[in-house]
Structures are given as structure tokens and as C-alpha cells.
Amino acid sequence: AKQVGVPNIVVFLNKEDQVDDAELLELVELEVRETLDKYDFPGDDIPVVTGSALLALEALGENPQIKKGDNKWVDKIYELMNQVDSYIPTPERQTDKPFLLAVEDVLSITGRGTVATGRVERGTLKIGENVEIVGLKDTKTTVVTGLEMFKKTLDETMAGDNVGVLLRGVQKKDIERGMVLSKPGTLKPWSKFDAQVYVLTKEEGGRHSPFLVGYQPQFYIRTTDVTGKVIDFKHIQMRNPSSVAEEHSNKMAMPGDQINMTVQLINPVAIE
Structure with missing residues (x-):
């Protein structure tokens, strides 16, 4: 996790219901914190929550309307999510960097053209701007003629959006999953x-x-x-x-x- 750039971690120790000795649970938590320290995470500061995901799921299955405070194991999941909300920083959209979108799928829309879909990794993009199609084949420059997200037409998209990008003069055979759309001149x-x-x-x-x-x-x-x-x-x-x-x-x-x-x-x- 550290090597691939995961910045923050919250730990959930599952199957607490199968542990009879509370001291054993404390030893496991201590070992987990030592392991986190070993890989350069702040082991002493990272929240560690114990619980039973299975028992929480079963309780919710029996009573989907269950509320906080009604079941010990469901409360553990609430505690876990509270720790995630408080300890994990809210991701900031990188709108100040050059546009980049990794293509996940390609669609051909009759009468309109070719649409590349994917999540905007960074930057912003407006209708009428140029983008480069990079990777797998020769780099090609084209113009964005439309943007759509969840069946809503957009004038501009930004980092974090899952969007469809309509591209001028691009055939479906010219673009495929694994390529990227980027601001011209920023990626090779x-x-x-x-x-x-x-x-x-x-x-x-x-x-x-x-x-x-x-x-x-x-x-x-x-x-x-x-x-x-x-x-x-x-x-x-x-x-x-x-x-x-x-x-x-x-x-x-x-x-x-x-x-x-x-x-x-x-x-x-x-x-x-």
C-alpha cells in the first residue's frame, strides 16, 4: 500500500465474535500497529476498529430499519465509518493540473460520432478544446464536441467526474480502452x-x-x-x-x- 501511494489507512479487525480473550484482541491490535510502523505508516495514530462484518450484515438482513444503538455489531460498522470520515482527508479535486482522462470504454453513437468514457483524473475540459489521444497507437489530436455525465449535458468537466467525451473526426477503431485523453503536449x-x-x-x-x-x-x-x-x-x-x-x-x-x-x-x- 505504501509503495503504490496509499496515503491513509483505517484498520478493521474482523471476526471479533470468535475471540473469547480480550487480551488476545489487544495483542493482535498491537501487532497490527507494529506492522504499520514497519511500513512507514503512523501505527500509533491510525484508528483500529474491531467488530464482526458477518454479524452486522445478518442483523441488517433481519431488520433493515435497524438504528444506531440497537445492535452492538452494527454500531461497530458505524464506528468504522465515523473513523473513516474523521481520519481520512476528503480528496481534493486536482483542477489546477493539465487535463487527463484514462479511457475505460468507447461508444459509437449514430449521427453524433465516437464517445470515450472514463474518470477525469485531473484538470478541467471544456467543449471546443483540443485533446490528444495518447498510447497504444500513434498520438492523435482532436476536438471535444460534447460532454455528458449521467445523461446530463455539460459545458465543462473536472477532476473526479465520470464523463463521456464526444470527439470530432475520430472513428471507433482509432481509440480503445487503455488510451488516455490529455491536454496537448503534456503526455508522451x-x-x-x-x-x-x-x-x-x-x-x-x-x-x-x-x-x-x-x-x-x-x-x-x-x-x-x-x-x-x-x-x-x-x-x-x-x-x-x-x-x-x-x-x-x-x-x-x-x-x-x-x-x-x-x-x-x-x-x-x-x-x-
Whole structure:
């Protein structure tokens, strides 16, 4: 979470109903806070709420009109959401940055043209302004001739909106999911990039085995997934250092390792 930029966390310790010893629950909370500290989150300050999601759900199923104070487990969910509201800052719309929208879907509307839909990541966009279609194919410039959100016509859209953008002179075959719409001149497509990576272990839901230079996984970037080839890497930290491991350190990455790697994509993608 820290590596991908998650700024704030609220913890919910589930299945409290299955714990008979209150001291055990305190020990689990302490361990969670220590883990948060380990990954550079403020473990002492982060709210930790205990409860039972299943029992809360069952109570709501039996009585959908249940109110705060009527059920212990439902109250725990109220407490969780109160902590989220108070501890997690309200996201600010980045309207002062250049426009960027990752295309999620493309529609062809008879008599009107091609519409690209997606969530505006940042900036603002007005009807009549130019945008560039970046990624996967050659960059193309077009004009916005319409904006629509939830069947309402807009003159302007801004960061945070889920919007449909009508594009002049663009065929459906010219644009696809994974491309981005951006302010002209602000974004370039790249087919090669460097990345800092932590290789998840089997216990963390990751790999069971090491991989070598030449490995070709899928890379998920905004709304696209594209095949890339690992052409080089260097270790930052090895999970299990040894003379044999160090000998192969620039050829093989083990689960639990942290590496810097260089990737060659089969198609160019809009990357910053």
C-alpha cells in the first residue's frame, strides 16, 4: 500500500465474535500497529476498529430499519465509518493540473460520432478544446464536441467526474480502452521504463517461484494491460541473502526481494 501511494489507512479487525480473550484482541491490535510502523505508516495514530462484518450484515438482513444503538455489531460498522470520515482527508479535486482522462470504454453513437468514457483524473475540459489521444497507437489530436455525465449535458468537466467525451473526426477503431485523453503536449507514450518493485511472496498472495531477466508478465497501467519484458534488474534488498543468491542477483529475482528493473513494453503506453 505504501509503495503504490496509499496515503491513509483505517484498520478493521474482523471476526471479533470468535475471540473469547480480550487480551488476545489487544495483542493482535498491537501487532497490527507494529506492522504499520514497519511500513512507514503512523501505527500509533491510525484508528483500529474491531467488530464482526458477518454479524452486522445478518442483523441488517433481519431488520433493515435497524438504528444506531440497537445492535452492538452494527454500531461497530458505524464506528468504522465515523473513523473513516474523521481520519481520512476528503480528496481534493486536482483542477489546477493539465487535463487527463484514462479511457475505460468507447461508444459509437449514430449521427453524433465516437464517445470515450472514463474518470477525469485531473484538470478541467471544456467543449471546443483540443485533446490528444495518447498510447497504444500513434498520438492523435482532436476536438471535444460534447460532454455528458449521467445523461446530463455539460459545458465543462473536472477532476473526479465520470464523463463521456464526444470527439470530432475520430472513428471507433482509432481509440480503445487503455488510451488516455490529455491536454496537448503534456503526455508522451513510452514503451520502456524503469520501476522499483517488491516481489510479493506466496504467503502474501504473490509468486511461488523466482523469475529471470526475460520474464514477460502483464503490466496494468491505469485502464490498460500490456505485455512487457523484464530486460534488466538490480537488487535493492534480497530477502534471503547468500553467496549463491548474490552470484545470481542481477539475473534472478526471488519472492520477497526488492529490485529496480527495466521493462520493454510491446506497445507504447502513456506513462509519467
